[in-house]
Amino acid sequence: MTPNDPAQAVDNDHPTKPNKDRFAAARAWWSEAWDEGGTLHEKWEDVRRAPGAGWHGMANWIKAVAAIAGASLVILLFNGAVGVLLDTAHRILTAVPDVQVGNNTSTGxxxxxxxxxxxxxxxxxxxxxxxxxxxxxxxxxxxxxxxxxxxxxxxxxxxxxxxxxxxxxxxxxxxxxxxxxxxxxxxxxxxxxxxxxxxxLRGLSLRPQFHSSVHTGAPQVTLQPQIHIPAQSDGSAPDNVRHLNH
Incomplete structure (x- = not known):
């Protein structure tokens, strides 16, 4: 058979199937991930402990997923509510008769x-x-x-x-x-x-408001207790000392 045989080219167009080594590697990774300390095992433990740990104790990735899911739900509900409100407002605004020049129906x-x-x-x-x-x-x-x-x-x-x-x-x-x-x-x-x-405009007043404060002129007295001891002369007895005669 010549190298330019078209049958050979057709056979090469079919994709090759994954070999057994790839399946074995995938099974090995899956088993290792679910073993104690593995990635999937740790994630599952985070999910299992989340109800008892509360918001502050749960893993950060669970908080992020919950926050994204909650924000998506709020946006979805808000989008639906805005659509309903706009549709209702449009119906209310277009429910009145058309106003035209000369079409004045008010009386009195x-x-x-x-x-x-x-x-x-x-x-x-x-x-x-x-x-x-x-x-x-x-x-x-x-x-x-x-x-x-x-x-x-x-x-x-x-x-x-x-x-x-x-x-x-x-x-x-x-x-x-x-x-x-x-x-x-x-x-x-x-x-x-x-x-x-x-x-x-109930309660509105055009009069300027003046705010005055009264300050009493009572002086402020500061008490500072002090003890004054008269100076004594060195080596001399005071002249006001009298000896008693027995």
Whole structure:
């Protein structure tokens, strides 16, 4: 048979099977790893002692595996929760009717404030990836939240949000209302906002606060007890000594 025989090349294409020496080496390593002092035996002992040793006494590699597993579970749950919350928020925000220019359904005194806001939002949201109805719903939620949270918590950040929300609403009323009734509509919006601010800005005072402290002028007396011994003359008797005559 010639060296260029194609049958010989086909036979060489098949992978060779592991020989007995490799299987013997693998069995030897497995047996050695499970012997006392081996790698797998020590790992198994760490797992067996972990329930009784507690978190501080268990092996570090078990702590690392438990921490990674716990973090993965938290991320998985958080990812699912965020998806549910975003889906719920999307449904809530898109459940309201579409806001369009001229589609003002408010009545009474509230319509003087609400209709210009609705018209302003509808006219200035063209081309945005968010609909006018969603913006209007967010506008209402922001005002209601800052009103209630400002009344309950008295937080300065929430109060600032309420202030900006009210000023923006007044500006929208002033911009959208026709010239003939702009002044009256803006005045009604200012009165409504300041009335509601009595709740949102509860406890806020514009008066400067002075903190004074009273210090008494009583002198501080320091007692330092000392014993003074009069100096005695050397070798001479004191002149105030009298001898008794027997």
């Amino acid at each position: 005194v509230w319509a003087t404030i609400d209709n210009p806001v609705r018209s302003y939002i509808a006219a200035h949201t063209a081309g945005l990836p968010i609909t006018a109805s969603t913006v209007y719903t967010l506008w209402q939620i922001t005002g209601l939240f800052s009103l209630l949270a400002g009344f309950i918590t008295r937080n300065n950040g929430i109060r600032l949000t309420w202030t900006c929300w009210g000023l923006a609403g007044i500006a929208m009323v002033w911009t959208t209302t026709p010239d003939t009734s702009r002044t009256v509509a803006t005045a009604i919006a200012v009165l409504a906002w300041t009335t509601a601010s009595a709740l949102a």
